[in-house]
Amino acid sequence: MSVREWMVGLSAGEKHFIQGGIAQDLRADGRKRLTYRPIYVETGVIPQADGSAKVKMGATEVIASVKLDLARPNPSQPGKGKVSLFVSCSATAGPMFEGRGSEELSAELSVALQRCLLGGKSGAGAAFDPSCLSIVDGKLCWDAYIDGLVVSADGNLLDALGAAIKAALINTRVPVANVPAGASLDEDPDVDLSSQETTRIDTSGVPVIVTLTKVGRHYIVDATSEEESQMSSAVSVSINKERRICGLTKRGGAGLDPSIILDMISVASHVSEQLMNKLDSEIAAAEADEQM
Amino acid sequence: MEYVNPEGIREDGRRPLEMRHLHAEIGTVARADGSAVFEMGNTKVIAAVYGPREVQNRSQQLNDQALVRCEYSMPNFSTGDRMRKPKGDRRSTEISLVIRQTMEACILTHLMPRSQIDIFVQVLSADGGTRSACINAATLALADAGIPMRDLVTSCSAGYLNSTPLLDLSYFEDSAGGPDVTVGILPKLDKVTLLQMDARLPIDIFENVVQLATEGCKAVANYIHEVLLENTKQLEYRRGL
């Protein structure tokens, strides 16, 4: 809360204007309570990464990149690749992110994203099945480093990052690694990656993250940083195609009645459908013009 | 290692005296006072300027000029290898110092005493020549922020491999271990504000490599002029004049 407070110095009048607007379903920038700001998606922005995407939601701009490294799977799950997720806030988003200032917020965002995208310990509810990253069971697998970078921050960072990671995963090309059959399997076998063909990750199950910010008695979607500074509490829900909930984080201080939380979850799942379609069309368009 | 094949074509298809493709956008970060993205080939850098604003810690305040602070950060996905220490590693501190000194020389700091100007440079993808790209991006961001400057600062790097001077080295050519000369000039005043070189080079060859780099800087300067003119036309158009 304190970081956002500092970012937007609002006078009492402006605060009242924002809260009143939301009550009458007409926000400061003319949107309704449940409409999103225009979303632009661009894929393949980082040439060195195996998959990358840039998402702009109004003034918020984030970049996600997926890089694959050869690694040895951890013994407890031999058949699966490894996934790690880390978010950092660049100082370009604001002077308070300079030096160590951004650590607290990036830690919070990383934890929220891990909870929403990587699912439970047994892998249920994960964005994608990590076994598609395995090459040789128990010996060799891909280690996927998912990195998020906040370039410009104007509220609703979690949804933008969620969308960017979804687009980056869709854009990822997993190089086909074929291991010569006879190779000795104990030490690290030599893998040839020369063959140019690549496969895609099955991203059908990737959930989308919807953050409902409660201001006064109403909830709004895709809040700008001014609106976020007025929030009493917020619930970020990650919902996949089958409208099942793959992760939830309640942020913000004030207590919430359980019934309100359930109501927010249902509103979120309703909105997620509309967001899912919009995102899929944007990503498809971006992928198409990247091929050209 | 074959960096320049017999016909004089480099590994990425450019001729020795040819720059990589330049691309620049202004005003990409809404909240910043001034911001710009600068691309040289695959090297892509975004810079944001906040200021002149109140000094954060009183002890650093200068009572006759503006305090210029700079932070250069490189995310761990921007280069080939993954292991990248967090913000405070030595290389990024050194590059922030270089950028700060270069920009401090060209900003008219005495016009804004007791204030602070923050320049934040974030590398998005690094393919050699990051230092020059950062300086060009910072210049554009400062211009976008409307901060009074003596002249634009443009920078370019040049090297010397297989006994031919090469302009604007890529990461592949840069990591070949050959000399890498980075030059920063004030194009109008024709003054050199930054000259850095590592590895060894005979004097006469050094002179024409520096000359080559200066040509490169002038080319960048022209491109930046065009971009700025285009941007002001846009602003004019948007304001409906």
Add this chain to the structure above:
Amino acid sequence: MEAKPLDSPTSFVNQLVVPGDVVLDLSTMANQTIKLGGGLRQDCDSITVLKAGKLRFAKPNKYWVESSQKRYVPCVGDTVLGIVVDTRADNFLVDIKGPALAFLPVLSFEGGTRRNIPKFEVGTLLYVRLVKANTAINPELSCTDASGKAAEFGLLKDGYMFESSTGLSRMLLSSPACPVLEALGKKLSFETAVGLNGRVWVNAASPSTIVLVSNAIMNSESLSAVQQKIMVDRLLQRVQ
């Protein structure tokens, strides 16, 4: 490890003393008032030494330890050279090489009033007098002598200032003119201001004179009176 039994207190004078030595035993000296200078402290009924140095005795009853340090301990009545560090509403903050910054009230100038407050840039050199100096609060300075006249206090324009030890500046200000100044004074015309806090300011018409005088003073610290004269004469011949 017996302590040398010495009866007469004066035998210590002009001898080197080390912190902790007991130099005066008040219980044996009946009703005599003693004035203690720097470097001595009273501990119940004996006077012990605080700082290493030579014990000095002046006629009536003044004892003090003469030592040479780089840090200055402010005491009332000293004339010092201060450098302005910051200006506040009602006084200037002046660095006098002491433990704390000294205050120079804005009005403590000859005929000083609210309207004609002088404007001192950061770093200007001032020749000032110490008015208040106790350990708890910052020392206070003034640019006037006791009678309120400016005398020679105030701003020192151009010239060259260099740091020296407190011992050397005390030697330069010793009552019979110090040999090195005397010798230089015969041949060259220059102006100096010596602060007891180990700062010397020299000003002369031509810069070469300033440099010559400053070097002469700096070298004279560890030379005896005769050696100082010889050193000055050699310097002057080389100049002519």
Add this chain to the structure above:
Amino acid sequence: MEVDRADGRTRNQLRPLACTRGTLNRAHGSATWSQGETKVLAAVFGPKAGTKKNENPEKACIEVIWKPKTGLIGKPEKEYEMILKRTLQSICLLTVNPNTTTSIIVQVVNDDGALLPCAINAACAALVDAGIPLKHLAVAICCCLADGYVTLDPCKLEEQRTKAFAYLVFPNSLVSVRRKGSLQVEIEPVEHGIITSVTRGVMPVEDYLRCLERGRAVSAKLSEFLRRSMQVQAPSDSPTAG
């Protein structure tokens, strides 16, 4: 005293002592102290305004920074810093200039045994050179116990081979105008006390007391050396009275 030490010294003989003061001109006070091969450079930066965080503002605060010869600052250096700080706090007059910080930097030039006592002597000499008000001086010595005998000022080799050793710091012997022994502290004269004692290794209590005796005897010699080293550096000023 038959000679039984590697370098031919008798048990009570110290290694050659050397002390130069005023070696650094930017420091407000500095001194190098060397005992045989062990050499330590100490610099004092005079009372600066303000005290560190939870320090008591009524008193002056002493800050010690120990710079080892090579490598990083580990736990041993932290312990030496704490011992040195407590020792110097007890000999300095803290009430003279309150709310100030005096920082003492100890740089180990070479370590050939008895490092801590050498550092304490160097710091003490540097404090005198900086003119910091002191109650009295301190001299430090290392006594080690080798098969029943107390040997003084061991070199590195001897220090590692002995069963146990003790670093002892005594107040220096005072030149006093008063009668001897009249300066009475309830039980024993003040010169007999110790300021700091740090022991390593197991030793019977009697051996420890013998170390104290031997240590106190040699501390008189050390303080004599300290006094003489003052003479050499004191500026020979003009004969005229002040």
Add this chain to the structure above:
Amino acid sequence: MGPMNDSSDLSSEMEVDAFRRLFPLRFHERHLLESIRPDGRPLGRARDTTLAFGAVASADGSALAKIGCTTMLAAIKMEVMTPTVESPNEGCIAVEFHMPPICSPTVRPGRPAEVAPVVSKQLSDTILRQVVMTFSGMIDLKDLSLVNGKAAWMAYLDIYCLDADGALFDTALLSAVAAFCHLKFPMVSLNDDGRVVVVSGESKGGKSGKEAVNKEQRKLNLISIPFSLTCTLHNNYILADPTAEEESIMETLVTVVLDSSLQLVSFYKPGGPVLAFTSAVMVSSDLQKAII
């Protein structure tokens, strides 16, 4: 003395703990006159000591020691390591002293307390006392060896200060010694490729290929048990076992460590005004005997 009497009439009408906070030294000196301490103990008496073994279930040996309010929790975990080349038949002990932010108001998270490394060094000196030639330590490292040259025990001794109220070193040493007494060696067995592996408690040697190297859960024998007592000196008063408040006021601390055979392990007096040493050593050693 001037200040003395005005504070005496001052204290009459100001109640006790305001006076204690404003003039701490005078408050304690008034108590010393009647040779009693603020918490009612005579000068020579130490605070009552309690000891509880096996406080931590997940550690091989642990103990909780309390002297007055100062509480220390020591725990030892044993791990198998290959011994160093120059001492093939010796195990190794790593002593670590932690002062978490919960133990005292002065400790901030992130910055360790300055006294922590000092106490930790003293503890490792006292416990190991590794003087090269003659080994007179509390524990013979040869007991920690398993298979000469191939495997030996690595004992991680971690001491946590849960409540800091003076005499930290005494309580820490007491808890460390108690933890060693309570220590039980975990069951160890040699698996197929010759490496010694710790057999977890439940599956008692069930695997065929393993035969237990050490059958019974043997204890560690301690050669000599050190006891320490810290006293503070205030112009010829000797106070045993000071509380944190007394420690902060009276700056002279003397720590005497004797072992069971009454040999002086360490006499540690860091600074403080000159002391007539003979009396101090006598007093502390006979107090020591009282405790053993």
Add this chain to the structure above:
Amino acid sequence: MADLRLLRMRCYWRLAVFRTGAVNAASGSAYAEIGDTKVIVSVFGPRESKKAMMYSDIGRLNCNVSYTTFATPVRGQGSDNKEFSSMLHKALEGAIILDSFPKTTVDVFALVLESGGSDLPVVISCASVALADAGIMMYDLVASVSVSCLGKNLVIDPVLEEESYQDGSLMISSMPSRDEVTQLTITGEWSTAKIHEAMMLCLDACSKLGKIMRSCLKEAALASQE
């Protein structure tokens, strides 16, 4: 592995013990033991906040959770846990009346002595008892419970092994008497109905836990009166 799940299909949770006044150097402290998860929390303040902080007319909360090296079965290096610290901060923020101590900071430090499963809920409950012991004004105590979803069944207050192969988990920290949720985190795949059922289960567990915490505080108050 399946047989264990059926065996443990119960709705009660492990024995809970609370005790206040564990650390007398702190202005308020509490020790909590639920099953073999042992936690000590001590509260300092409200005291002067760090100089770098700007003026704020509402009080500030500063939380820090750290583990001992021997807390986890495999020897960790006793580092601070940033994630738990920020979640503890979010859970307590809603319950404390922050504007009763403006400009100052209340420090809440927690040390996990032994980690026996669902450590964060135990830390949050123990912290709210410690705050009450320190006399910090609060709207209500904060009780926190977590439930693991293993296949079909919900296991409340999971032990370490159950947590290691849970399909999903739901952690709630709520104010029992005001019946408000201050913090809720869900991982793994859940349907909305399942969430509803799990929340109800947790909320009544929280109210039971709240009673135990209240009784412990009452005992401490009675004890200090004699």
